[in-house]
Structure formats: C-alpha cells, structure tokens
Amino acid sequence: MLEGAVETDHLACLPPSLAAAVSSACAGISHNLNGQRLGRKGRVTRERILAAAMDLIEADEQPVTLARVARHAALGMTSVYNYFPGMTELLLAVLEPVMATAEDDYLCVLRQPWPDDELFEWCQKFVVAYHGFWLRHSRLLHLRNALADQHDVQMVAHRIRSSRPVVALLVRQMSEEPIGLGPHTSMATILMIAIERSVTIVTNPELRRLVGIEPELSEDRYLVPGARLVQMAISDARSESRSDLEGNA
Structure with missing residues (x-):
C-alpha cells in the first residue's frame, strides 16, 4: 500500500x-x-x-x-x-475511544435505579459488564495499569480519571451523599479498587497462572463474590441513610 x-x-x-x-x-x-x-x-x-x-x-x-x-x-x-x-x-490516544465505549458497556448499568429487592441481580449485572469490558480490551488496560504501577504520571492520572465515574455512580446507588470525602465515597472507592483488581486477575492469563487460577476455572469464582460485596456495601449504606432520616424526623 x-x-x-x-x-x-x-x-x-x-x-x-x-x-x-x-x-x-x-x-x-x-x-x-x-x-x-x-x-x-x-x-x-x-x-x-x-x-x-x-x-x-x-x-x-x-x-x-x-x-x-x-x-x-x-x-x-x-x-x-x-x-x-x-x-x-x-497509548493515551488509543485509550480515549476505548473509554468512550464504557458508557454503553457498563456505566449505563450503574445509572439505572437498583431496587432493594433486585439489588444483587443489578450488582452482578454491573460486575459482569465491567468484566466484559476488560476482557474486550484486556491487553490495552493491563498495559496502562502496568505503566501506572511503574509511576508513569500520565497513566496514573488516566487510571484515576476512568475510575471516577464508577465511584460517583456507586455513591449515588448508596445514598444522596454528595461525592467527596464522606464515608460512602470512601466505601465506593474501596469497592472500585477491589473490583478492578479482581477483574485484572481473571482477565490476565499470566496473573491467573501466578495466583493458581486454572484456565478452566470460571471467572464466577471472583465475579460473584465481587457482586456480593457491592450488594452488602450498598445495602448497608441505604440502611444507614434510612436510619438517619428516621432519627431526624
């Protein structure tokens, strides 16, 4: 050509x-x-x-x-x-259009109202969607994170920026607390770190080998507990918010 x-x-x-x-x-x-x-x-x-x-x-x-x-x-x-x-x-230019697809891939799930009686199902839907996004772009995202772990300032900044919408939307699922330094923001941040780390492991064949996850072992071993963790955190935050409202009534 x-x-x-x-x-x-x-x-x-x-x-x-x-x-x-x-x-x-x-x-x-x-x-x-x-x-x-x-x-x-x-x-x-x-x-x-x-x-x-x-x-x-x-x-x-x-x-x-x-x-x-x-x-x-x-x-x-x-x-x-x-x-x-x-x-x-x-790499930053490549990441831009990839992250633009995050809205349709998993952020749209977080924007839906998650009813209490369907909370686990929605948490699992989000975790599975997030895993699917990582699976489709695994080498690029692993490369970004590897560079971030080596203290590449631009990759660290990108990693943080890409996690912020998830944190903000998890906080919204928990309560009306404004995104910031409150306890729900802290919990959402920890959840985001845990979910990303678990998905990082199950989408990286080398990491799976290092931690002893056999190729035939289903990702559900990590995705289901991740969804359960999100469910417990959101349920706990909602209960706390309701108790505060009743106490102020």
Whole structure:
C-alpha cells in the first residue's frame, strides 16, 4: 500500500462501536503536531494509526513500538510522528475511544435505579459488564495499569480519571451523599479498587497462572463474590441513610 493512500476499511479490524468512537475522537482533532490543519486525509491517517495500534496491542504479546505501528498501518515514521511524539501519547490516544465505549458497556448499568429487592441481580449485572469490558480490551488496560504501577504520571492520572465515574455512580446507588470525602465515597472507592483488581486477575492469563487460577476455572469464582460485596456495601449504606432520616424526623 502506498503511504498516504486512503483506505476505506482501515477500521474494519475494530468492532463497530469502537470504530465509531475512533472516528469521533479523530474528528475532534483539528491540527497535527506540526500545526497543520487536518482535512479528511489527515483524520483518516490518524484513524489508521490508532486502529493499527489497537490491533497490535490486542493481537500479540510482542512489545508495541511506534515503528511496528507505522508498519502495520502501512505508513512511514514521519507520518506517525506528525501525530504522536512517543508511545505514551499514542497509548493515551488509543485509550480515549476505548473509554468512550464504557458508557454503553457498563456505566449505563450503574445509572439505572437498583431496587432493594433486585439489588444483587443489578450488582452482578454491573460486575459482569465491567468484566466484559476488560476482557474486550484486556491487553490495552493491563498495559496502562502496568505503566501506572511503574509511576508513569500520565497513566496514573488516566487510571484515576476512568475510575471516577464508577465511584460517583456507586455513591449515588448508596445514598444522596454528595461525592467527596464522606464515608460512602470512601466505601465506593474501596469497592472500585477491589473490583478492578479482581477483574485484572481473571482477565490476565499470566496473573491467573501466578495466583493458581486454572484456565478452566470460571471467572464466577471472583465475579460473584465481587457482586456480593457491592450488594452488602450498598445495602448497608441505604440502611444507614434510612436510619438517619428516621432519627431526624
């Protein structure tokens, strides 16, 4: 393929929702790093770079480099450097459309009212949806977390930003407490950490091996207790809120 050629199927390797998120993210970029205004060709080139990076990250275990991404996208390094000065910036750009799909994948579950008599079912639905999101993007999310654990400031910040909507929505399920430094916010934060860590283990074959989870062992071993933990925390918070209201009546 000639460099700069416009492919009509450059996003074909991605699921439709993710391909749409990539296009939307690229449509919001007006200039490249050289200050040149982007037309359709420039946006398509950026889409090709992101799609190639996503494909490489999820396809194999080899380290992903800008050079590999350029080859996979059938572009020269100059074209890649026009948009991304390094791998950190490229990974952040890849994460943007991926996290844009979180609303439809699991945040929408948290936005629904969870009745007391169906609380466990809704908690389990959320945990399973969150696990499914991680499973679809496991290598990318594990790479982000690995870099965050190595104190990459931008990846740490991204990890925190991506967890905040979950924390806020869990607090809303608990009570009318404003998101902040209250006890329900603290509990929601702990729940988020626990759920992410358990999902991290069950979606990473190497971590599963290290902690002794056999390949044939169902993820339910961790997902069901996670859902039960969320249920107990929300139920306890609601009971406490009702007691406070009755005491103030």
